[in-house]
Amino acid sequence: MTAYYLTTPIYYANDVPHIGHAYTTIAADAVARFRRLHGQDVFLLTGTDEHGVNIERIAAERGLSPQQHVDRLAASFRDLWAQLDISYDRFVRTTEPAHERAALELWRRLQSSGDLYRGVYEGAYCSRCEAYYQRDELVGADCPVHRLPCEQVQEENWFFRLSRYQDTLERLVRETDFVQPESRRNEVLGVLAQGLRDFSISRRQVRWGIAVPDAPDEVLYVWVDALANYLTGVGFPDDQSTFERYWPADVHIVGKEIIRFHCLYWPALLLSAGLPLPRRVFAHGWLTREGHKISKTTGNVIDPAALTRDFGADAVRYYFLRAIPFGQDGDIQHASFVARYNADLANDFGNLVQRATRLGSRDRCLQPPPESEPLGPAEEELREHARELSVRVGATVEALALHEAVTAISAFVGQANRYIEITAPWNLAKQGASDRLERVLDHVVEAARLAAWYYAPIIPRAATAAHQRLAGTPPSPGHGTFETGGRGTVVFGPPLFPRRE
Ligand code: MSP
DSSP: OOEEEEEEEEEETTSOOOHHHHHHHHHHHHHHHHHHHTTOEEEEEEEEEOOSHHHHHHHHHTTOOHHHHHHHHHHHHHHHHHHTTOOOSEEEETTSHHHHHHHHHHHHHHHHTTOEEEEEEEEEEETTTTEEEOGGGSBTTBOTTTOSBOEEEEEEEEEEOGGGGHHHHHHHHHHSSOEESHHHHHHHHHHHHTOOOOEEOEESSOOSSOEETTEEEEEEOHHHHHHTHHHHTTTTTTOHHHHHHHOSOSEEEEEGGGHHIIIIIHHHHHHHHTOOOOSOEEEEOOEEETTEEOOTTTTOOOOHHHHHHHHOHHHHHHHHHHHSOTTSOEEOOHHHHHHHIIIIIIIIIIHHHHHHHHHHTSSSOOOOOOTTSOOOHHHHHHHHHHHHHHHHHHHHHHTTOHHHHHHHHHHHHHHHHHHHHHHOHHHHHHHTOHHHHHHHHHHHHHHHHHHHHHHTTTSHHHHHHHHHHHHSSOOOTTOOSOOOSOOOOOOOOSOSSOOOO
16 A cells, blocks of 8 residues: 655644635545545644744733643644534644654754855744744735734844755746645745745744754744744654654645745755655645735634534535635635535435435345446446546546546536436336346446545545445445445435535
């Protein structure tokens, strides 16, 4: 079994999760589930980023110790992931002792490669991004992401020799698929064209962090601490066998505002530490409302927990994966959420499952159709659609074009519904054409089962329920092709997606 290791960013434990965090995590979970369904040995990592000056400040504002504060928030992320059926393999927290060991081992390696030196940093710092900015990157005096004033920092600390990796990184970004999609690769090339500058890798005026060895009044720069989570998650440095099984990561899925850290800092740190590089970084776009990035700071958040309570995890997962081309920005609206729910889930997929289970379970256990009953053009066409579906889903998941994977499955649902209309099994029953009816029912039930199998990574609850009703089993690897003849009892049940106004 080939291993597949993918990650989400670890989210700042400064406030409860919002829909942007949910979006990334849902997408990563869908990929993980697709890969598992195709028989891969998947490891999905998520977690929380719990250090830094911002978290220290917010905890103090709330009258909590930083640890109490991050404990509460890590729990709220885990709760939401449970509600959204996120099948992560490990939830990493940067305040765990295991993580401290990983981050310090990384530090030790950077030090022994000669890439750390003492220097003085003077300039702008955005504590919300936890990022240093050059003057020409600011918008007026504001941070380009949050549009809020940066603080002026001046301190002596450790620097990392990023500039040493300029050529290697340029080749990596230009000549490989390390950064995706294309628009983001160009952006990273733009940063490279300006020339990489060394960056401060420790902070003095921050206490809430991992203490730097032999410099007790300094902590690791929070981004280096955070990036190391991808190593911690798969056992570095203690559990060599897990680490070798999964590292390097196949993909880091991130939002587009953190590509500099993932596409430049991270590979440089790994090169310096003598560790293999992740295969790719995929940056998706921003969810926006009226054109503004949804964020706590902007104050335009949508509560994913409330949306999930109202519509169910499947509906939330479906909408975000279907409505926004993965990799691009997308404006989200309540009206389009309800419209898609009704059209795609209640009508198309929900209806296909209802029809197939009603027809299939009508009065008996479905029999294998008689050998003598030939396949007509409608059956040949349906099987051809099923072959195309398998090819399309394989290619789109590989490219992380998740919206196209969803579109391909929903197109197949449409084809299956049309097959029912063309073959009109209700007429065959009236005409007493029982062999033909047997053949048609077998195809209807199988088409619905196959749709449910492919939908399982997107809408796991409904797809699993549908697969159970149609095949008597949950979806499992190796059943993504059209299988006909001979099956157990088909069971009719209540609608999977009741219509909503
Ligand atoms: N802690 C850092 C990441 C460290 S990873 C080594 C961080 N945390 S964050 O809480 O700000 O989360 C940022 C991530 O959340 C984004 O990269 C993206 O994955 C997701 N999103 C947050 N807001 C979003 C939108 N409005 N739209 C889409 N994704 C968003 O940065």
